[in-house]
Amino acid sequence: MRLSRGRLYPLLLLLTAGGYLWLFFSNDSSRAFGWNGCLIRYIFHIPCPSCGSTRAVYAAFHGEWLSALYYNPLGLLLAVLMVVIPIWILIDLFLGASSFLQAYRLMEKKLQCWPYALASIVAILINWIWNFQKYM
Numbered sequence: 001m002r003l004s005r006g007r008l009y010p011l012l013l014l015l016t017a018g019g020y021l022w023l024f025f026s027n028d029s030s031r032a033f034g035w036n037g038c039l040i041r042y043i044f045h046i047p048c049p050s051c052g053s054t055r056a057v058y059a060a061f062h063g064e065w066l067s068a069l070y071y072n073p074l075g076l077l078l079a080v081l082m083v084v085i086p087i088w089i090l091i092d093l094f095l096g097a098s099s100f101l102q103a104y105r106l107m108e109k110k111l112q113c114w115p116y117a118l119a120s121i122v123a124i125l126i127n128w129i130w131n132f133q134k135y136m
Helices: 005-025 028-033 039-044 053-061 065-071 073-095 099-111 114-135
Strands: none
Touching (some): 005 053, 053 065, 053 073, 073 114, 099 114
C-alpha cells in the first residue's frame, strides 16, 4: 500500500515532532531512573543497531560531528532528516507541491531493488557490529 501525501506528510511531521520530544525528555535525568534509552539493550543486555542514536543526534545538533559519528553513524542521518523533512514538507504544503512525496517514492522504489536493499542491510549490520564493539 502506497502512502498518499495526505497520510505521509502528517505521519512524518508527527514522527519528527516525536523525535524532538524524545531528545528533550531523554537527557541525563532519564538515567536516574535506570533507563538508558534502548529497550533492546535494557531487556537483552545487547546493543541494537540504533543504540547511541539519541546521543548522536544530540551531539550533531550541538556541532559535535565526530562525537556523533562515534555514538552512532545513523544518528547523523537522523539529525539531518529531523531538520530536512519538516522543512521540505512545509515548503511542499506552502507551494501546493509534492516534491517530497516524489523523492520518498523514488527512494522506496530504489530500496526495493536487491542491490540497494543488500547495501542497506550490510550497512546496518556493519553499524550493529560497531555497536557491539563499543558496548560489549
